[in-house]
Amino acid sequence: MLIEKYKIDEFNQNRLDEHKRKFEFAASNVPDVERVLQKLIDFQIAIPSWALGTGGTRFARFAGGGEPRSLEEKIEDIGLLHTLNNSSGAISLHIPWDIPTNASNIKALAAQNGLRFDAMNSNTFQDQPDQKLSYKFGSMQHVDKAVRQQAIDHNIEVIKYGVELGSDSLTVWLSDGSNFPGQLNMRKAFQNTLESLKEVYAALPADWKMFIEYKAFEPNFYSTTVGDWGQSFLYATKLGDKAFTLVDLGHHLPNANIEQIVALLLMEEKLGGFHFNDSKYGDDDLTVGSINPYQLFLIFKELVEGMDARGMNHATDLGWMIDASHNVKDPLEDLLQSVEAIMIAYAQALLVDESALQEAQMTNDAVLAQEILQQAYRTDVRSLVAEARLRSGAVLEPLQLYRSLKVRKNLIKERGLKTVTTGL
Ligand code: LRH
């Protein structure tokens, strides 16, 4: 569904006075507001191709209707998000859920929607109908060399699709592990996995990156062969300069200090990117910032400080991706909220008075340090994020326009109530 420019201009015009009032007040408290606005305009978040339909659990899945029936319709839906917030300028594909049958057509359609292709995702956590060997007992860790080779070949095939589309990175998440003590020789599983990843690494084009995504548990519930940041860091270090760790916020054990993990991986130049979502218990894949927005702010505070310490470009030097699943919300509304939460956390982190904070740290003044940090966190930056959208031709309030244009109702009329999209 296309949203005409005049509808966006009309919507913004009706809200301009109120926005300008809020923005001028917020801007008056921000020393270098133009730098902050430009960073917000440049910051683009990749939308997962597998999160445009209704997700579910092993218990049930309640379809919402109007779901994309093809990769083309997925690109249109992400194009619509990008039209609304101009911060969703990339799509992350999952193979084989979204095989680009005609890559040049798909690439052209994405370009028409202002989208580029971010990291490609392989899938050796499911058996495909035509697959010879099962991944029931793992893929790259498997005791059978033939199964490992099948997984290696699949990842190399995914790289090929990515090259055709102009992507420049591969995310490898392995569900490999075990469910019971004694079931798996965990040392051999690590070595098999490393040897397998080395063959995929060798197939990477010169300018590509490989992201090793770790996860504490699920679908295996005793051991996971890439189970935490340390293991992912070990693989990435042993593989070489093109291999990095990928931090999915939902893949940690309860109460893990994710911002500390991020600070250290960034310092070690082995942080590749993120799968943003939120969770209260396990890998809940909930809307970003819906459960623990303070943790998201603390993560971005470490990112801004750590990236500035290395002179990195905030917009392009790390992989910014969402990985969520929508059991009860409209997928597009959920994604609009997630992008907004990320932009707000980034804007707040840009407001942290770093030199004052470092002075408080050097004098062990924990009270002052918290005051400086929470001054930024408690600053309402929503009008700054909205101004960045306005200046880049997008919508002051994306969710409101999405609802007032009855986008979901139109998608259901166009695609039907029972359409089921590929993905989780
Ligand atoms: C695993 C994961 C991984 C994807 C999948 C869809 O939990 O986070 O990133 O491949 O979700």
Ligand code: MN
């Ligand atoms: Mn993920």
